[in-house]
Amino acid sequence: DQDSDTTFLRIQKGFLGSGNYIEFAKERDSIYYKPEEIDVFMVSYYPWDKKTICDTFFFDYNESYSKPEGDFYNEVAPIYCCRTAGRLSYEEALKREYKVIVRNKSSLEETWATTCLIGDYDITSPGSIMYFVPKNGKNIMTCSWYNLNSRAEANHLGEVAKVYQPIMRFYYKADGQETYTDIEFGTKINTSTHSGFEFTFNMDMADLVNGIKKNLAEKKGHCSWTGRVNAFELYVQSCNLEMYEYYINSLQTGNVLSDKPIYTNVQNGYGLFAARRRHIKHTFTQNDEKLLTAIGALNYGF
Template sequence: MISEPKILKFARMRKIVILFVISILLWSCETDFEVNAPWKDKTIVYGLLEANKDTQYVKIYRAFLGEEDALMMASHPDSIYYNPGEVGVLLNEYTPSGNLNNTIVLKDTLLGEFTAVNGASPIPNKAYYFNEPLNDAYEYELIIAKKDTIRALTSLVENKLIDESDNSINFMSFINPENYGNMRLSWDNLDNGVAYEVKIRFFYEEFLNIQNGHSLGIDSIEWRLHFGIDEFELDYAGESFFSNVANQLVANDSIKRLPGDLKIIFTVAGQEFYDYYEYSQPSFSVLLEKPEYEGNIEGGYGVFSSRIQQEITRNLHFISKQRLEIDPYTEDLNFFN
């Protein structure tokens, strides 16, 4: 058998490739490709119950899809919110034995507006709320009644004082005040609490830096000390306090500052809230996409959980206040006592 010259094989393959490309182009010219899938009602829920708050809020959105810019579509309330007649929002309260104790009807309200960009109209900030007190020993089931029913169940983080100490905080060593010391904080493990965040807020008052200069007002700065699970104690290096103050305040010769008290801010998250937080963190996996989040919203998306936030005022020890005047980190910030 006589073999075909390579040049003829190449020419024949070239014709096949050209015909294939032409057929693809002709097909694409005659067929409209639909980017948007058929519309489907999808409900998105965000709610965090707090047993120590007087008013509770739940955010309920509807997913939307269209040809316009997303911000422009979101500026139309009926694109992202249900109309009052479309949904009813209830909260069932169950005793530890599982008996229905109460049913609370949530009302809708507007909490101002979200600032829009790119020429879109401001987006209304709509929420559902109620004022009835909560019992941290009970479970609560959110029910969103519409054509289909959305349900979510959560327990409450225990409403108990997490830290009962009242001593002042010193970031310098008591034995040798020239050296930095450590601040030790400990707190209780709250029922249904999974993750614990601890922040510190430092208050100070600013004055015009002249003799008998008048007050310019009280201000504060804040930073995180701790975030974790199954940990109920931390040691915070005293040097970090002064470096954080220096990092957040700007030296200004025209003002002087009087150091004030501290607030220790505890935030304790329930299980569903912590799971949602963990899922929302950046992934360093080789996989480009995360699996779809499977939360506790039956028939919808989002998170319905609980948390407790407590702010405890503690005095800043006078040794630390004096140190702010001369510490290498803060000496140019014009603190005085």
């Protein structure tokens, strides 16, 4: 996530199992390389001068990260992290290509991958006042954004994202402590490589309320309003082509290499190194009373 303060890498041992399935080590002591076995770092350079390194990022081993149960769950989930705050957001950084390198200290063999950052894009609607317009029996709020703003294109500040996803963040209190939940909506695939292409998404208020109902079901009776004016924030998240290709090709049960190659952009390995943006947002100065009433009718404590 290029807008986050810290960049994380997960490095896991894998192998080619029977039937050409990609499998990962299962035993706790053999899932991850020990920190003394590998060097993990990232370099940046301009695409037209790949031999001149502009910046180097060193990743440190850490075990403080906790991951929910899932395909890659482990009781201890070590990761490599590097604080990148302010180092990926300025103009020259957005022009560069990034190469992550994992080097085996014993053999000196390297596994590596490259990616570019995503350029800035602008949310153009709705306005500062949240309002769902009654239309054909529904309450609709139109959300629009450009795939890349003109300044980013003119100065070659990052590439155009491949996929965008609008998300509404709702702030509330659970047992008196402020927190939030994200309601995800459908994705939009970008087919243009130039700026000026506008996306439009009609958000149905009923879908938003149902999303809040589902996400907060286990906290029913423990919820309350925060009292803040901007109880909602509209985010438009995005990812680049590499991450899109990975998701549509790799996240399938029983994917066999001999049948359909699993997507990877890692050289001498398998995996994904890509860019995404999760912090481009639009803040409201006034909430829609219809929405607040509908949330109150859930009887969750609001």
